[in-house]
Amino acid sequence: xxxxxxxxxxxxxxxxxxxxxxxxxxxxxxxxxxxxxxxxxxxxxxxxxxxxxxxxxxxxxxxxxxxxxxxxxxxxxxxxxxxxxxxxxxxxxxxxxxxxxxxxxxxxxxxxxxxxxxxxxxxxxxxxxxxxxxxxxxxxxxxxxxxx
Ligand SMILES: [Zn+2]
Numbered sequence: 444x445x446x447x448x449x450x451x452x453x454x455x456x457x458x459x460x461x462x463x464x465x466x467x468x469x470x471x472x473x474x475x476x477x478x479x480x481x482x483x484x485x486x487x488x489x490x491x492x493x494x495x496x497x498x499x500x501x502x503x504x505x506x507x508x509x510x511x512x513x514x515x516x517x518x519x520x521x522x523x524x525x526x527x528x529x530x531x532x533x534x535x536x537x538x539x540x541x542x543x544x545x546x547x548x549x550x551x552x553x554x555x556x557x558x559x560x561x562x563x564x565x566x567x568x569x570x571x572x573x574x575x576x577x578x579x580x581x582x583x584x585x586x587x588x589x590x591x
Contacts (some may be wrong), residue, residue, distance in 0.1 A: 463509040464534075471507035472500035473538045478508075486513045491583075495546025495553030495576035498583035500538060503559060507535040519577060519586040536560045536567075551578045 470481035477483075482504035484490040485497075492498035498517060505513040511527045518524075537560040546553020556573045574588035 464507065466508060471504040471535060471538070473540070474500065478504070486510045491581075492517075493548065494543075495550075495583050496540060496543045496555050498576060498585070499555040499557065499574055500540070502585060503535060503538045503557075517582075517584055519579065519584045522585075522587050530563075532563050534562045536562055541571075546576055546583070552576065553583075 466483070467478050470476050470478040470483070472482050474481055482501040485492055485501040486505060486508070492501055502514060502517055504510075505517075506529075509529045511529070514527050515523060539558040539560070541556040541558060543555045544553060546555065553576045554573055555576065557571070559570045559572070561568050561570065571591040572588040573591075575586045576583050577586050578584075
């Protein structure tokens with residue numbers, strides 16, 4: 444989900460941080476759970492994603508709540524950006540996981556295919572991506588993705 448943020452122009456002065464959306468009641472990742480007990484636990488560092496799919500869901504939620512620190516620490520070092528620049532106009536609304544390969548407790552790699560629905564002002568859009576994950580020192584990290 445690298446494409447989910449706009450790159451900041453290197454010459455631009457550092458903008459003030461965009462206001463973070465309020466912590467949602469229902470988890471943005473689509474699982475029937477409250478944010479605080481679902482991806483919120485991963486974002487706070489109280490739990491780790493057991494599967495590549497759960498990591499993917501937690502990263503979608505992190506984009507939705509603007510948790511830059513979580514996004515960066517769940518990103519493979521070789522593809523990790525220096526920072527995540529959230530577009531204040533863009534709201535991630537819904538995630539639909541279409542399928543996954545491997546990415547389980549006994550795997551070291553996995554892929555997750557998903558559709559991520561967003562809204563920019565009155566315009567709605569959808570991103571479809573097949574993301575590649577790897578287990579790094581026990582923890583799943585996002586490596587890269589192929590956008591349809
Ligand atoms: Zn969640």
